[in-house]
Amino acid sequence: MLPRRPLGNTGLSLPILSFGASSLGQEFRKVDINEALAAVPAALESGMNFIDTSPFYGRGMSEVLLGVALRGVPRDSYLLGTKLGRYSGSHFDFSARRVTESVDISLERMGVDHVDIMLCHDIEFVNMQQIVDETLPALRKEQAKGKVKFIGVSGYPMKMFKFILDQTPLDVVLSYNHYTLQNTMYGDLVPYLKQKGVGIMNAAPFSARLLTNDPLPPWHKATPLVRETARKAAEHCKSRGSDIAKLALQFSVANPEMTTCVTGSARPERVREWARWAVEPMDQQLLAEVQEILNPIHNWFYVEGRPENNDAPL
Template identity: 60%
Template structure:
C-alpha cells in the first residue's frame, strides 16, 4: 500500500489506516476471532497503522490489540493511541494522569513505545490546561523514547486554531474526524494551509461520517442536522442507481488528498477491511463524484457542536 509522510516527523503512514474503535465494541458486539482476524487482515494488506484509545471499549480495544499483535514483529506495524478521554464524561488531562495512562496503554498493547500519541478530544476541557500542563508531560515521554510523535485530536475548528496558537511549534501532528468527507471539507478548506506551513502531519478519520455516508445510514446518536441526513439519503440513492456503494465513493474521496498522511477507517469485520483495500485501488468515478458533491453543496461543511460551548 502506498504511504505518505506524517509531516516532518520522519514517520511514513499508509494512505489507509486501521481504526480499532470497533474492537472496543463501540458500535456492536464483536466476536474475539472476528476482531483478531480483522487486525491480521489489515496488516496483510499493508494497512499497518493501527489507531486506538483507552476510551474505545474503556480499554478493551487496546487489550484485544495486545492479543492480536502478540506474535507479530513490532517493526511491521505502527501504533497510535491517545490519552485524556476515558469515558463519555470522564476527561483527565492532568500531568499526573499522562504517565499513568501511557504506562497502562503500553502494557495493554504489549509494547514499550507507540509511534503516535494524541491528546484525545481536547474540546471537552478548558483549553489552557492542554498547553500549560498536559503537553509538557507528554513531551517528557517523547524524550524517553516511549513516543515518536505527539499531537491532539478534536472536532471544532475553533478548538484546533486555539490550541495551535500555543502548541504548533511543539507538536508533530493532528487528527481530525468527519472533517474531510463528501459532505464536509473543513479540514482542507480551513485548517490544512496552517498545518502545512508548520510542517505538521495531518491524519484524517471518519470517511463515512459515522455511517452517514453508507447504505446503512447513521445511528440515532449522530448529531448532524436533518438536511444533511436528507442529502445523504439522496446521494446514496444516486450512487445505487449507478451501481456504486456510496461508502466506496466516500472512502476513495477521503483517501485521495495527497496532503493528508492517512485516512483512518475502522471495522472489526475482516470482509470490510478487504473491501476497503480493494476500493482505494480502483479509479474514482469522477462524474458520479461531481454529481454527489453537487447534492451536498447546499449543506456543505454543516456540522454540529462538540465539547464545551466556549470551544465551539
C-alpha cells in the same frame, strides 16, 4: 499494496488508509471477538499497518484486544497510535499525573514498549489552556523517555488546532468527520498546518455511517435534513451501480495533503474491501453528481464539547 505518504516532519510514512481500532471497542455494534481479532491481521496484510486506538474505545477493550491480536507480530512491521485524556463519555483527565499513568497503562494493555503516536483525545471537552500548560509538557517528558515517539492532539472542531498551535508546537494532528464528501473544512486548514510543519491525519471518511448504506448509530447528531440529503446521495450511487461508501472512502484518501485516512471495522472482509477500493480509480462524473446532491449540507457540522471551543456557525 497501499501507497504511502510522509507524515509532516516526523520521518514516518503512513499508508493512505489506516486501521481504526475503535470498532474493536464495540463503539458501533456488539462484535464477535474472533471476527474482531481477525480484522487486525486482515488490515496488516492489506497494507494498513498504522493502527489507531484509544483507551476510550470500549473503555480499554480496544487496546486489550489489540494486545492480543498483535501478539507475536514483529513490532517493526506496524506503526501504533493511541490517545489519552478521555476515558469515558464524561470522564476526562488531562492532568500531568494521569498522562504518565495513561501512557504506561496503554503500553501494558497492548504489550509494547512504545507507541509511535500519542494524541490528547477530544480536547474540546475541557479547558484547552490546560493542554498547552500541563498536558503537552508532561507528554514531552514521556517522549524523552522513548515511550512515545511523536505527540499531538485530536478532536472535532477546527478551531482547537489553531488554539494549540499558536502557542506550542505539535508533531501531528488528527481530525475526524471534517474531510469527507460532505464536509471539507479540514482541507481549508491545510495551509496553516503545513506552515506549522505538522503531520496531518484524517479519520472517519464515512462520517460515522452517514455516507454509507448502514443505519446510523443512535448517538449520531445529524439533523433530519442532513440524513435525508445523505440518503438521496446514497440512492443516487446505488442507481449508478455503485456504493456511496466506496466514493466516500476514495474521496477522503485522494487528497495528497492528508497523509492518511483512518477507518475501522471488526469485519475482516470489509477491511480488505476498503483496501481494494482505496487503489481503484474514482468515478469523477459520479463524484460531481454526488457533490451536487450534498451541496445543501456542505460543511454542516455539530457542536461537540464546550461551546466556546467550537467553530462559529455557518
